Amino acid sequence: MRVSREWLETFIDINVSTDELSETITRGGIEVDSIDDYTLDVNNLVVGYVKSVEPHPEADRLNLCQVDVGEETVQIVCGAPNVKEDSYVAAVLPGGRLPGGVKIKRAKLRGEKSEGMICSLQELGIKEEFVPEEYKHGIFMFNTKQTPGEDALKALYLSDQVLDFDLTPNRKDALSMIGAAYETSALFGGEVKAPNISVNEADETVTTSVKNEDSSAVPFYALREVKDIVIQPAPLWMQVRLIKAGIRPINNVVDISNYVLLEFGQPLHMFDKNRIQADEIVTRRAEENEKFTTLDGKERVLSAEDIVITNGEYPIALAGVMGGLNTEVTDQTTNVVIESALFDPVRVRKTSSRLNLRSEASQRFEKGPSHEFVLAALNRAAYLLEKYASATTLNGISSDGVLNLENSVITTSSDFINNRLGTDLPSSEILNTLERLGLGAKKTGDMIEVIVPSRRDDLKIPEDISEEVARIYGYDNVPSSLPKYSEITPGRLTDEQAKTRVIKRQLNAHGLSEAINYALTSEDRIGEFTQIKEGLKLLMPMSEDRSILRTSLIPHLVDNATYNVNRQQKNVAIFEIGNIFVTNGQDKLPDEVLKIAGLMTGVHHQTQWEKSGQASDFYTLKGIVEAIFEKLNLSNRVNYHSASHFDELHPGRSAEITLDNKVVGLIGELHPTYGEAHDLGQTVVFELNLEEIFSYKTGNILYEFLPKYPSISRDIALEVEDSVSVQTIIDTMKSNASKHLIDVYPFDVYQGEHIEEGKKSIALHLTYLDREQTLTDKDVEALHQPVIDALVDKGYTIR
């Protein structure tokens, strides 16, 4: 809503600067987004009287105009096609300026001197789209007699600033000049003067009847008829006020309709009475697929949710949204039906958004106009048509439906308001504030009764009243305090939250940076790096790339790696913690599973001058995954099982990770084909189900006494089949050893010379410890022999 100060001043006296007005309104809850100052940069702009126009001797398109600018008559060269003798124009004189800092100088144009410039509205800072048709391609001319030499901005009603209200959805009351006036009154005091609505009714009575077929769609519909109108331009002040509000003037009838809409926030519609071709107006729901041509000439296919205004047979307007071409007011129109009605806000919103027809009218109907202005606006329009379109108003108003004009009452108390706000306001101050807002307020005992007029029907409950008091009293004046809780409870992170933070810090320390990716992905990424083959799809995606919820974190990490590698960041180590989504069907909530995934490509911890560094291979990343489990105190319960069923992973270099025999993740090298498709060389990835892992509680650390006796170690070297995993060997050892075998660690793996083809040599270091006594060689022998025997039983060769 654009509010012109000059217009607002016809409703209420304003004694502050526009900046202060704007700031106070903003602090009061209506944000003034910007101020359009039409006087900015403009000076030396005067009314000129064009005495004569002669063609420029040297230029076809230019004219030499003798212009009376008050104290003198000067020659101005003008290129506008519409410049004419005996007209009043706006002219800038030499030394003057126009918006945007354009400076006007004395000049010679093709040998003829020009002492100023005759201006178009565009040159005065008015946007092309709002300039009336007749002035669009030339200079502006006043349509009434003016005094040459006077300030032309004043004469044009442009000595003005316009406040652009950015309204919150609840403040529909301020979608009108009268609402802006009430708000100003609440903030600064002063009486609001309502516009003149006195209609001079003729003897002849209104001829058109009204019938609402669906009272929920159209609760109230009223009309007046005027006859013998003369279509002509509206008065300048009205046109300019519309322009300043962002509406292009058309003619007096259309302009009056828009003008009243802005005054009261009540949209009106003007029908050409003769073109209705009936003496009744029937409102109803549209029929499914009913066709109707709106006044922009487009044929619309309607739905049963739309409301139409009909002449009893066919639609003549789409209620609250747009009129019909068949009853549009034209230059030939003489009799007009003025509509002022209430429509179901939800239906208007749906229709206007479905047809993409958002207008000043639909915007107001969507929020529900104030009942108290429905008839006032109707009468105001008739009054203005009488005055500016020579109309005669027929006697009476035709209407159907109920216009509830009863004020609502909210009962509250000073105690309640003070408790909610944390203030200590006396009830007199509260009552006073409410009165300034134009609300009735009276105190009965401890209670306050607030009478709410329909223009403020956004106020419904005592809390709403507390807000009104707070915003007028001023939030700056509300004290600051801290809550006094009924019970003191500690604040802390949950175990899971704390562990998540620990893991993030740890991975940072291992050299991995934290990524955050989009949860939405493209359908072809579903099923990558996971057994889940289906995803949860959006009903209306904005693009294919963001149409479905991810089922693994890895694909986007791969994309991140590609992005970085393509930007000279060859060494990438990243991780992400986030949810993946396991669908339970489109109409059910999915399982959201917290995962952690990581990726490494390139070389890490690289010290180039000594040519050292870690390759992005399986074991580098496995070391990091192991470190996570060590930190979580789960190392002993985790195992890695060779896995070859992920299409995206190297079949010989990937594993599933189990925790107590339950699969909780995967780790592996990208399949070279997949890597190549993503511009990546050797790259390793992992993903773990954090939710599952966090469900394993490990409790507190319990300190173990340091051993008093030395441990004894033995080494074993084995020759085994290539396919035998170290884990199998260790498992065999452990399951055949006593509890005194406390550690087995592989220290050498060898293949090649001296070892049979298809076999490998593995050397392991075993540590024995008895916490009760020193182990003798003999003791160890006894402990170690069963281990060796078991290995031999397995068919391994001891070397």
Next chain:
Amino acid sequence: MTDTMSTLYKEFEEQLKSVSSRQELTQLKVEYLGKKGHVTGLMKEMKNLSNEEKPAYGQKVNELRTSIESEIDELEAELKAEALNEKLANETIDVTLPGRSTEIGGAHPITRIIDDIEDFFIGLGYEIKEGYEVEQDYYNFEALNLPKAHPARDMQDSFYISEDILLRTHTSPVQARTLEASNGVGPVKIICPGKVYRRDSDDATHSHQFTQIEGLVVDKNIHLSDLKGTLELFAKEMFGEDREVRLRPSYFPFTEPSVEVDISCFKCKGSGCNVCKKTGWIEILGAGMVHPNVLEMAGFDSKEYSGFAFGMGPDRVAMLKYGIEDIRHLYTNDLRFIDQFIPTEDGGQKDESI
């Protein structure tokens, strides 16, 4: 000392002078003090002496041995030190070569901001609650006083999955669920961080996915002034001691009264700059007193209980704090971006935390 001894000692001293290595010294030591050495040889003379002479003689030999020993030890220490010095000199390295690399990863700026905000409110006794990113329409809208016909619920603005399921558009459903789970008994003090989704085209200032962090306090006798005090404390802690807070009336369906919260600009201290668009104030939070409908729907008696809620965007806070010009940087995961967030931060000069 007998003449033999004196001669022997003189000879020793002569020889010692010419020793230049530890090896020669060892030889010399063997020659004099070894089993077949000169000094040991002197002891063998003992048997030719009378019992009365023996102790005096023995003592003299021992004195000689001690003198020789100490001189050898002295020289040995000297030679050892010399050798060590030479070794150290040879071991000198170029200390300006870079150390063996131990890379550190960057903490995502959004994580940094969220952790900071969480930590502040944990200090005030809040708990951290996280909820679902895919939500039921009921918790995302209805339970927050946004009934079915509400204009803010346009299908065009949200990512729906089915009529009743959508990607949450704010973290407020966590509040609704937490309240509901509280069975109408306060206090509730929570902070809810998380990802949210809106049907926006991605550009420098819009992202279809971003993060939000919301706070909620519900108890008996919670006032708007408590909200103001809490946020003032927050602004000073997060953005510097001199920060001021300004509340402006606003509208949200789930709070009444509703306010926008501005903090005085941390860049220009309120004098006007490009960060605050010359206003001196930065809009950073939406807040208000929990709407009684929200409390009632979650099973709280809105006559007995009241509360406040506030919400802000860590993305926006990060952008303001670090001067990030394009929100898409937060989701592109360019290492040249993330790795700028490796270092720790402190308040710098007090009052100039940013």
